[in-house]
Amino acid sequence: MDTKKDRCRICYSSDASPSNPLLSPCLCSGSLLFIHLDWLSFRAVQRCEICKGRVVVDPNVFDLKDCYMRIRQVN
Numbered sequence: 723m724d725t726k727k728d729r730c731r732i733c734y735s736s737d738a739s740p741s742n743p744l745l746s747p748c749l750c751s752g753s754l755l756f757i758h759l760d761w762l763s764f765r766a767v768q769r770c771e772i773c774k775g776r777v778v779v780d781p782n783v784f785d786l787k788d789c790y791m792r793i794r795q796v797n
């Protein structure tokens with residue numbers, strides 16, 4: 723498995739920008755770890771269909787560290 727480069731699991735792009743960063747908002751790992759913020763807001767994901775974990779992202783006030791900490795608390 724090529725995990726050297728972070729890739730979005732939806733569009734398989736490794737492009738990331740401040741307005742559309744690659745995020746790891748749930749418990750998926752490996753090639754499923756990352757997803758673009760755009761996809762999360764577009765799909766309004768509340769729960770990951772793969773790991774069944776809650777996706778804790780509010781695109782309006784997103785903070786990666788805060789998201790990470792909240793995920794840890796949930797589990």
Ligand SMILES: [Zn+2]
Binds near residue numbers: 730735757758761
């Ligand atoms: Zn993407």
Ligand SMILES: [Zn+2]
Binds near residue numbers: 748750770
């Ligand atoms: Zn997941």
